[in-house]
Amino acid sequence: MSDGYSILVDTSKCTACRGCQIACKQWNGLPGTKTKNEGTHQNPMDLSFETYKLVRYAEGTHPDGKNYWNFFSEQCRHCLNPGCMAEAEKGEIIHDEKTGAVLFTSKTKSLNFETAREGCPYDIPRQNPKTKEMFKCTMCFDRITNNMIPACVKSCPTGAMVFGERDKILADAKSRVEELKKSYPKAQALNPDDVRVIYIVTDAPDKYWKFAAGK
């Protein structure tokens, strides 16, 4: 018996090529927004109703003087119990049973955006300021229900992102973390029991992104 799908994002294999970020824009027909360089390679600076997938960059120096540069290819985690849905009682947000994808519909216009956003442990929902409709990653619902893998996963050259049946992904995550622990004692999968988009990190989650493991 399948338990829907999951995506594994193994940050230890991510090179920040940003293929996923661009592929997401391409598949979803999202525009390139006007940006400026704000002193980091990260751009856009945040998710938006036009940016569902964003590679976040975090850098610094470890106590031993060695550099780190962490890449966190962020998207909706597609929670098993989505916090954004708390007040969505009229089908504004759909939790697809078969895939497990959490989908914002055009009815999200009528939801209280702040409540939905605050309800999300990962600060994912974004709103079109004009139409008030809410947007985020759809797990490429139109692709995964048509025998294709999500566009971001498809674009990933290193295997940092893998899509598949949830039980298989959970097993992969577990064995990968075991493997990584030999070199990185802090290696862990982030909230694998709660989310479908499971991140593996090798350092403290807040060294990637402040909400990497939740608010």
Added chain:
Amino acid sequence: MTNHWIDLRNSDCILVMGSNVASNHPIAMKWIQKAKDKGTKLISVDPRFTQTSARADIYASLRSGTDIPFLGGMIKYLLDNDKIEKDYVVNYTNASFIVGDKFDFADGLFSGYDPEKRSYDKSLWAFVKDDKGLVAKDPTLENPKCVYQLLKKHYSRYDIDLVSSITGTPKEDLLKVWETYAQTSSKDKAGTILYAMGWTQHTVGVQNIRTMAIIQLLLGNMGVAGGGVNALRGESNVQGSTDQALLFHILPGYLRMPSADLATLEDYKKAITPKTADPMSANWWQNGPKYAVSLLKSFWGEKATAENDFGYGWLPKLDVGQNCSWLNLFDDMYNGKIKGFFAWGQNPACSSANAHKVRQALGKLDWLVNINIFDNETGSFWKGPGMDPKSIKTEVFMLPCAASVEKEGSISNSGRWAQWRYKAGNAPGMAKPDGDILADLFVKIRDLYKKGGKHPEPILNLKWDYVDKKGHFDPHLVAKEINGYFLKDIKIGDKEYKKGDLVPGFALLQADGSTSSGNWLYCQSYNADGNNMARRKKDDPTGLGLYPQWAWAWPVNRRILYNRASVDLNGQPNNPARPVVKWVDGKWVGDVPDGPWPPMADKEKGKLPFIMKPDGVASIFGPGLNDGPFPEHYEPLECPVPSNALSKQFINPTIKIFKGEKDQHLTCDPRFPFVGTTYRVTEHWQTGLMTRWQPWLIEAEPQMFVEMSEELAQLRGIKNGEKVKVSSVRGEVEAVAMVTTRFKPFKIGDITVHEVGMPWCFGWITPKDGGESVNLLTPNVGDPNTMIPESKAFMVNVTKIEGGSKNV
């Protein structure tokens, strides 16, 4: 690449130096990750902590322009600790060769230097030969004049303290890299090096690569799976364009470009045919005349006859010693010696070092034809910043061309795989494939020559049958021409070939005019088996990822070059776990071997493995290069230190220094105190000509930036994200300051040296506020062997912008 992309997965240690593979060749990381999955160590050596460094097991920093000390120190480490593959070194390299008494090295100079000509008399570096012409050798490697001992002596000066004081690399990091890489001296371990423009774009560019080649030979890493010296090419087909003689000094297939002193075909054949007295040397280039005559037959068909030297006289000739490389070409253009210029698929107004001089040079032309898929800073130079269109006489023509996916043909990747591509769609509007533009041009030019003109024969006699019935360029006809044909019925051995048959492989090419081939290296790419470049079979019989039925690799589908160096004298793999080739029951199995001969244990028929070298062995001592037979450290033309810590010779003594008004450079000058370097980003391709129009990419990397350390930012009072001015003696650009922990100041002896880095993907045409080309800053000085500009190490200043530095 001596090896190929997939082969990276076979490596036990991957050194990335002079390259940022994760950013610039992102797909390569697929194979590197596969290697890492099985425990391979990834080492990143770079002035800046890069995306590659972020994934590396070991990172070491070094000041730009100090790769030779870093690697020279590694050579010393390998020799001091006997971390070499001795059988390999003795049997397959020139380590045992005895060098003549006239060779010497003192205080940074090799013997034979002429300071007026800024060049060496290389005859002083010759090997000792006996009366039969055989090189004297000492297989014990003990003779003080043998290459091995000279190497040891040369690099004895590169001790770790001195190296660290030049490179700025902490000693423990140097040792960690050396120790880790040295582990590949074991026969069952392979190490590979990935490099790119970070090594080539220096006044010691060739010698950077030579230093690593020496290391690879000492470790026995050439010819093996997971080894090799691997140049990551910067464009999808730059390997193909080089093979096909994009450069001025070669004809297709790396045949030497004739010079005026080689008046006849006989002269030329003699000049391109190396001699060896060693019966064990295959000396493959002795076949050069066959390839040259086949090329002439390809150019001029039936008009090329034995009586007229197969049209050799129609080939253009270089003046003796003439160098027509990029920097000289634009110097000539600047000085008004060049009247017309085709800028074909390029953007020199942004890509060229000292781009300001290039932009001025374009204004000296009568005409400029800009062939590209977008308008660019080159075609529109006349209306660029600081230009007065009214005062520029150059007439500019823009010819829109098809993009790569809008035409059919082959591309040759870094791994020498020629892969055939189909056309995905038609080019928009009036845009045409390059082949059609060339074909149209040629017909027009020929028509004009029919009416008269000087020296018309090369054009009027040219064989030209590459268009289809509708007059369109046909890539299949050209691909077959490149492969080559039999031009008459012929029997070779017991096999008969008919006139018009495609030649099966280059071993059958002839010097008597009975065969043609547009490029001998590609002979076999399109033959009776069909278009081998279009093959897409995924069989992998060796399990090494060679995929011999996928596309086609030159030469003769060999996937790993020099593979006969991967076996012992009996043809048995040095590493049985990853056999590339193996001698079994009287024949080779595995990859296509470097020639059919039996292993070297067969004293009569066996051959040495490095078949393209006249000696049959690889050159640890390289007496052919312009700046010395061993790599030696010299500071970049512009550098932050007042002297060379290794010798009195400050800069490479053989570089050409241009002396015009636009050719300025300043070294160790307080006005330009910081080292500058340049690089690419994943999101933009080369000068950004294609990618700066793409909204998703420009969203991700929107503006010219300069990366600098927190320490430097503090020194200059610069805040992260503010706009600053970066200047060199040649020009200035505005850039957004990226203050980062990924650059750290270098401790060079007693002084602190700061380095900054900038991408070269921006230009004034688009986007608005995107910024200008960093090449307005870079110096037009080149490597003495290749003349590639020193874009990777030069001196700049970084300052706040007075009266307002807020980013738009």
